[in-house]
Amino acid sequence: MHLLLLAAGALVTVIFTLSRVQPIFVQREPVVAEILRHDYVDSATLRAPWLNAPTDVALRTPQFLGDRERFMRDLLRTGKVDETRAWSLADVAVREAYRRRVPPALVLGVMLTENDELSSTARSRVGAVGLMQVHGSSWRNALGRLFGTNLRNDTTNLRYGIYILSYMARRASNDAVVDSASGDVSLLSDSSWRTALLHYNGCVRGTNTPNCRAYPVTVQRNVIDNAKTTCDGLDFEACVARPLWLSTRQPLDGVSVDVLEGECVALVGESGSGKTTLLRxxxxxxxxxxxxxxxxxxxxxxxDVIELRRRVGYVPQDGGLLPHWRVGRNVELVLRLQHAN
Structure with missing residues (x-):
């Protein structure tokens, strides 16, 4: 009886304690989200490895797998495709978006603007075909050897469409006029994505489609309404406009700097201005x-690269795993280096 009373008392004590005490981690946000809140982290490049990393490396990142699944879920929410086709389209679309350095959400927005039924056989009155409504007469000769010529094939059509979108984005970036008074990158990125979409739509004089000037706004609305999972909580500027602008910019141009021995120099500039590229x-x-x-x-x-790097110290802002190595090899890296020295 004594032991039973002791056990009952202990149980009451535990229950009382649990009701009064909360573990300190219960209401804390995930570590990654906590880090990303800080201004010193360029979240655009963290969330878009296709911006800076070689394509084969970017395609092996967890971010790619996440982007592909989010894209699939947004396609599924349209109710126009089953899960099997959603996965198939997402795999090609996000893979090509990474390869051509285009935000996946923009691809989804264009696709749903051009073909909201997601029909492989859709054809416009001016002859555009398939998911991305590609004009075969304009592009088949140039891209046929790369991607094939059957534009009713989903994979072929997506490859054409995303390539063209990337090409138009680069053209728009090259044509952008820098406002020397303000140098406002947000204004330039806003102008750039709009111009790229007008070029994609073929809206030059507006003779074929009188209201084609509204095309960029329509795509933007489709991204906001239908790419919620793909954008993962980001607004249109952070999800599409800024990454697209950064992907088309030349990181450094006409830079000349001398740093004397013993001199301390700080590189100051906004995110994406080329500071890290210069240091590298x-x-x-x-x-x-x-x-x-x-x-x-x-x-x-x-x-000699090895000799050079022995003489030049480099401390990265953020650490991370090498994506082409297994976790175990990443963990062992420091021990291997210590043993080598």
């Missing part, structure tokens, strides 16, 4: 297309 030139993580980079009189382009 000093240890040959990035090779410039033109010009020279000298470190203590040594030309980086001809230097």
């Amino acid at each position: 030139c000093f240890n040959a993580l990035v090779q410039p297309d033109a010009g020279r980079v000298l470190v203590d009189g040594m030309d980086v382009s001809t230097a």
Whole structure:
């Protein structure tokens, strides 16, 4: 009896304690989300590995798998496709979006604007065909050897459409006029995506489609309404406009800087302005297309890379796993380096 009373008392104590005490982690947001809230993190590049990473590396990231599944779920929500076809379309669409450096949400917005029934055999009165409403007469000769010529095939049509969208985005970026007074990147990115979509739609004079000037707004509305999962809580600027603008920009152009021995220099600029790219030139993580980079009189382009990096310290802002290695090999990396030294 004594033991039963003791057990009952202990149980009451535990229940009382649990009702009064909350574990400190219960109401805390995930660590990744907590990190992303900080201004020093360029969340655009974290959420869009296709911006900077080589395509084969970007396609092996967890972000790609997440983007593909989110794209699939948005397709499924339209009620126009079953799960099997949604997965099939999402795999091709997101893979090509990564390859052509186009935001996946923009691809979804264009697809639903051009063909909201998601019909492979859809044909417009001006001859555009398939999911992305591609004009075969305009593009088949140029892209047929790359992607094939059957535009009613979903994979072929998506590859054409996303390639054309990427091409038009680069054209729009090159045509963008920098406002020398404000230098406002948000204004440039806004102008760029609108122009890219007008080019994609073929809206030059508006003779074929009188209201074609409204096309960018229609695509934007489709992204906002139908790409909620793909955008994962981001607004249109963060999900589409800014990443698209960053993907088409040349990171550095006409940069000339001298840093003397013992001198401390800070590179100041907004996210995406090329600060990290410039630093990576000093240890040959990035090779410039033109010009020279000298470190203590040594030309980086001809230097022994291992010797160079032994002499140049580099501390990245954010750590991370090497995506082409297994977790175990990543964890062992520091021990391997310590043993080598």
